[in-house]
Each structure stands twice: as C-alpha cells, then as structure tokens.
Amino acid sequence: MANKSKKFSRRSPFAAVVVVLAGLLVSGGSYVAATAAVTNTTKAEVDQATIDTGKKLFLANCASCHGKNAEGTANAPSLIGVGAASVDFQVATGRMPGQASGPQLQVKPVQFKQEDIDALAAYVASLAPGPEVPTDAYLAQSGDATHGGELFRINCAMCHNAVGAGGALTQGKYAPSLRNTSAKHIYEAMVTGPQNMPVFSNSNLSPADKTDIISYLQYVQENPSIGGDELGNLGPVAEGLIAWLAMLGGIVVITIWLGAKSN
Amino acid sequence: MSNAVTAKKKGGFLAGTANYLDERVGIAGIVKEFGRKIFPDHWSFMLGEVALYSFLVLLLSGTFLTFFFNPTMAETTYDGVFGPLKGAHMSSAYASTLDISFEVRGGLLMRQVHHWSALLFVAAAGLHMLRVFFTGAFRKPREINWVVGFMLFILGMAGGFTGYSLPDDLLSGNGLRIIDGMLKGLPWIGSYTSSLLFGGEFPGNQIVPRLYSLHIMIVPALILVFLVIHLFMVVIHKHTHYSGPGKKDTNVVGYPLMPVYVAKAGGFFFIVFGVIMLTAAFVTINPVWNYGSYDPSPVSAGTQPDWYIGFLDGALRLAPTGIETTIGNATVSWNILLPMIVGVGLLGVVAVYPFVEGWITGDKREHHLLDRPRNAPTRTAIGAAGVTFYAVLWAGAGTDLIATNFKMSLNQVLTTMQILLFVAPVFAYYVTKRMCLSLQRKDREIVLHGHESGRIIRLPHGEYVEVHEQADAYQIWKLTDFKEYAPTLARPNEKGIITVRARIRSALSKIFFEDRVSPVSQTELDAAKHHGELH
DSSP, X not given: OHHHHHHTOSSOTTHHHHHHXXXXXXXXXXXXXXXXXXXXXXXXXXXXXXXHHHHHHHHHHTHHHHOTTSOOOSSSOOOTTOHHHHHHHHHHTTOOSOOSOSSSOOOOOOOSOHHHHHHHHHHHHHHSOOOOOOXXXXXXXXXXXXXXXXXXXXXXXXXXXXXXXXXXXXXGOEEOOOTTOOHHHHHHHHHHOOTTOOOOOTTTSOHHHHHHHHHHHHHHHHSOOTTSBOGGGOTHHHHHHIXXXXXXXXXXXXHHHHHHHTO | OHHHHGGGSSSSHHHHHHHHHHHHHOHHHHHHHHHTOEEOOOGGGGHHHHHHHHHHHHHHHHHHHHTTOOOOOOEEEOOSSOGGGTTOEEEHHHHHHHHHHHTSTTHHHHHHHHHHHHHHHHHHHHHHHHHHHHTTTTSTTOHHHHHHHHHHHHHHHHHHHHXXXXXXXXXXXXXXXXXXXXXHTSTTTHHHHHHHHHTSSSSTTTHXXXXXXXXXXXXXXXXXXXXXXXXXXXXXXXXXXXXXXXBOXXXXXXXXXXXXXXXXXXXXXXXXXXXXXXXXXXXXXXXXHHHOBOOSSOOOTTOOOOGGGHHHHHHHHHSOSOOEEEETTEEEEHHHHHHHHHHHHHHHHHHHHHHHHHHHHTOOSOOOBXXXXXXXXXXXXXXXXXXXXXXXXXXXXXXXXXXXXXXXXHHHHHHHHHHHHHHHHHHHHHHHHHHHHHHHHHXXXXXXXXXXXXXXXXXXXXXXXXXXXXXXXXXXHXXXXXXXXXXXXXXXXXXXXXXXXHHHHHHHHHHHHSSOOOOOOHHHHXXXXXXXXXX
C-alpha cells in the first residue's frame, strides 16, 4: 500500500524543479523587463559617426586628464562605465572641462553645443554600459510633489537645504543650489552621483520617486514665496541680518532724526 | 488724559468728563504726577521704547494667531491649498500653521508681523542694554533695574524660542532636538530631564501644548510683570541724561511727558509699527511650508535658530568634539557642557557687571549723569571685548553660510572662529581702551587749545602760528564734565589685616584706573585762556 500510494502521489518528483524554474523565469523575466524599462531611457540609436565625432572631441578636450582611452590618469578618474548621463551632466552644466583644480569643480559657461555634448556622451557610453540620459517621460512634472518633497527632505535636504538653496560640505566643498537646475540635470545627478554626491540608484529611489522629487523642485522653482522676498531661502541667519540691519538700523536712523530735531 | 488739561475751562463736555473722573479716581493727581515727568531728549533713549513697542505689536499679532493656531500634536492629513504638502501626514499644530499662512485672511501677514516683531523686540532690547552699559546708566541707583532689564532680555529669548518651536515644522523640530540633546548631555540627570520636558522619548506628543502654555501665557505674563517693574523704576529713579550746562546729577533736563512725550512716543510707536508692517509685507520670514512636517530623521542644511539663540548654537558648533570624561556610570560630554557653561557664564557676567564695577570703584554716589563711553575707558573696553566674544559665537552659528557664500572651507572657517573667540576679545579690549584714552586726550586738546581754524598768521617777529578758536561754553562743559577715578589702595581693616578681598579689589581697581586722562581742571582752563589771549 505504501508503495502504491507513493506511485500514485499527486506530485511528480520533478514538480518542485518545475515550480522553481517557472518562478525563476517569471521573477527574472519580469526583473529583466523592469530594468530594461528603467535603463532603456534613451534608446535613440547612435550611429558610429556620432561616436567617432565624440571620440575626436574627447581626444581634443578631455584626453589630457582622462587619458586617451578614457582610462583615467593620476589627475582624473576613468570614464569607462560612467555612462552618457554623467557626461551630459558634467559638460552641459559647464563643470567639465574643468578649469582649475580645487575642492570642487565649479559651474561655468557651457563650452560645447548640445550636439557635441551628445556626441561626447555617445562616445563614453560606447566604451561600457552606464546610466543613460533620461527621456522626457522621466522629467515630466506630473509626479507627486508631496511625496517628492518628503523624499527630498529625507535624502537631499541635509546638503542641499529644504528647498534646494544649497549648503556647505567639508573642506571647501559644497552642495550647489538647485534653484536653476534643469529637470534633466537633476535626474542625471541622482543616477550618476557627481563629485561629492552619492548615487541614488533605482533600487534606492525608483524612477517614479525621482520624478516626484523633480516635480517638487520644479514646484519650488516656479512658485516663489507668497510671503514676499525669500532672502535666498537661507533661513534664520538672513532673517536676523534683516532684523538688525534693515529694521533696527532703519529705526535707529529715525531716532537720530527725531533726536536731532530738538537741538 | 487730555481731558484734564482742558478741565480748567468752565463747562463743556471735556471739562465735565474730566471733573467726573477726578472726583471718582483722582485723575488730576495722576496726570499731575505722570504728566510732569520730565524726559530728556536723545536718540539713544528711544531704543528701549522700540523694544516696548515691538512687544505691544507682539501681543496684538500673537492674540490674532491664537484664534487660529491649534496647539496639538494629534496626527492629521493635510488637505489645504498648498500643493507640495497635500495629503501629507502631519500634526494639527503644523496643519493649522499652514492654514494660517494660506487660508486665514491676513493670517500670513500676522504671522510675519509676529515673527519680525519678535526678532526686533530682542534686538532692540539688546541694543538698549548696550546703550545702558556703555553710558554707565546701570550705576547706582539703577543696578536692580539693570537686572530687571536683563531678565526681560532672557524672557525675550525664552518667548522667542518657545514660539519658534510651536509650528512643528522641520526647522522648529530640529531646534527642539538640539535642546533635547543639550538636556541629555547633562550628566546623571540628563535623560530624566529630557523625559520630563518631552513627556517621554523625544519628540513625544506633549511638547507643543506645553510650549504653547509657556509661549502664550507664562512667558508673556512674566515679561509684562518685569516690564511694569522696569518702567516703574524708571519713574522712581527719573531718567538719566547726558552732561551739559545745567544738567547735573541732581536734576533731569528735558520735556514733560504731557504733552510733548505723549505725542512723540505715540508717533514713534506708529513708526516702529510701520517698519514692522512694511518688513512683514515684503519679506518672508520662516516659510514653514518649505520645511515640511517634523520628522526626527531629516535635518536640512542651513538649519539655524533665530538670531538671539544664535550665540548658543555658535558655542555648540565651535566646541571641540570628542572630549569626554567618565565619572562612575556617567559620561560627561564636554562638547555639550562647555558651550552651555560658556553661554550661561556670559549671561551671568552681564547680569552681575554693575555690582562688580560698583565694588571695584567703591563709588556709592548716585549717578544720573551719563558717561561718555570714552570717559570710562576700561568699562568701554570690557564692553567691546564682551560684544566681540558674543559676535564670534554668533557668527559661529552661521559658519556653513559664511563658507558657502564667501567660497571658503567650512573647516577653516570653524578653526578661524575658534581662534578668534579667544584672540579677538583681547584685541578688542586693548584697541578700545587705547582709542578711548586717545579720544580723551583729543578732548583735552580741544578744551585747552580750541579748534584749528586753518587761519595762519605771521607775528611781528616773523613767527607763523595757526589761530585756534576757543571751543564754546557748551562744548567745554561736555568735554570736561566727568569724574576721575584713581586706583584704590588695599587698606588694612579694623584688625590691621589687609585681606585677600581688599588686595583683589585693589588689583582690579589698578586695571580699571591706572591708565587715565584727567578732565581739564578750572585752573588749567584759566591758564589756557590766559595763554590764548597772549596770541
């Protein structure tokens, strides 16, 4: 009987294997699909000619520090695998090519046309896969600004200030103001972590979270304070200066005028 | 009160009313007493008034805010008009602050009026204290009123801080977290004290209603009590005045309260009110909607207290980290205790200074004539050193903003401030003292030789001299009318012993008065005049 019952067991010995396989296929497949959806932000096919143009630009403008094959030197890091997003952020905000060594690269007038930047980015992206330049879908301002604001305060405000006015870091480094930063560059900064900024990968902040953060910052950028001049959103220090210099200073001038009348 | 003035006229409604009041509450006597109170005219005497008027504005605007503020930490979901917080979970305190800002008619203006006038109140009180200090107005008989004024300043800080913490936004929560940290930094009693204040583990759900009681009831009531004492003492002591012909330690020269100062002060109230309203209308203060609801995990860059707590925040930032002593089962964190000792110590020195100076000079006379700061060089130098010390602590609270806005390294700014905290006051002391002595010498020069006229004449024997014009009598009075103190010697007491106390006093007296410039005496003046006439 025991044998029989074993023979007629409802489960085939391969059932477990089949289930595991199916589970793996489903989860792995959906993961692949999901990450493909995430990483394939721009799949505008780049042709070899663009990459070649990018390489020429790279050799002329970047290779002296980053090496002829972008392998990095003692002065600058390797760019293999940094991705197109990194190149677009650094060059299109004017940080690269760097002008002077210092605690941090400074923003300065952009030195390339966008098509040249795209070519440079295409060249660097062709070396090894990396974060891509986001499509407009990720930069839409339709995200949840409330959620974005909360995420911003938890993840970003300790360096960038609660409304992105910027703040100090150690040894002359700083988190820049985000008041005039475009949605695309904010997104690129989050995925590439330029300079002192950490990378906020998609498992840390999902693309939807990033869109929410961008929506929040866009709201703040486009809606000035309803209470009058914002004093740079620097908080109580700026307010204290106004109270002492403008208010009390102004009143002292008035008292001197009132006191002088009697003389 | 103007009724009483017209009461002499027969008949009329005003006269009738005045008479009615006089027969019932004796208003004639009150008006006679207060209406004839004399106040001298000088711009620096109006600084305390600015504080008083900002306090009135605080009371008015604060009352308005209490109608709409909901002091509870009960959780709610925001459903107001401000987009980036819609649907967020927050305390009712924060939600009602947002409603005051966005939905209550005139609410944001009133919030801004309240906050700006709070900053102005403490600032004006501080400046008023500096005026009193540098002119020696705290000397006998006004030492106690100095302490009362000091209490008002501390209460102003307390009122401000409790108000700063009420909206329960990220900024105010961060401020409370620092208070929590400081309390917990007290050895042995720290965690118990913190639990007592917050009603359990920080932040709990008690602190906002507790601060609210303090902020709208206890602190303002105490301020009112001390304010009444402060002003009452001004009436008792009469106002001080600056030296001038006919102005003495025994009189007050000025104008009566009625009608001159009632009109002047009334007008000045509206000027102060106007400055506050204008600022509140055009400049944002504490945009709570930017900070989001309080959550203990995030801290925004550029988190600072309001200016009057800044020196304590600066002390915390400048304190060296990592110094700890373990005593028994307690860890003494000096990086928290040292700043507290420095802050409290600085305030303590301010409170007792009049008594210390009185003891050193041994001057028991009444003073109603103010000193020109240069005529008390050591006091002025001590004041300058104190202001510098405070200013470095104050700037210490803004190290991050100094670093970013002036493109400097945060670490170097901090180190510089740490050094300046000790070096700058010493430097300020000596420079100020020397400046005062030089100004006194210049005054002597003007009194004895007059002003340079720029007119060069040639004497019969060929000598060229510049004609000096004699200073006028008013100026000579102003420049010569001050008391000279000399160092006191340590004298033996009845038992013939020179006590340590006497020696310390003598040594301090030497520091105070060893370097001094004497006022021009009548003999010197006469001699100079005689000499001048020879030319």
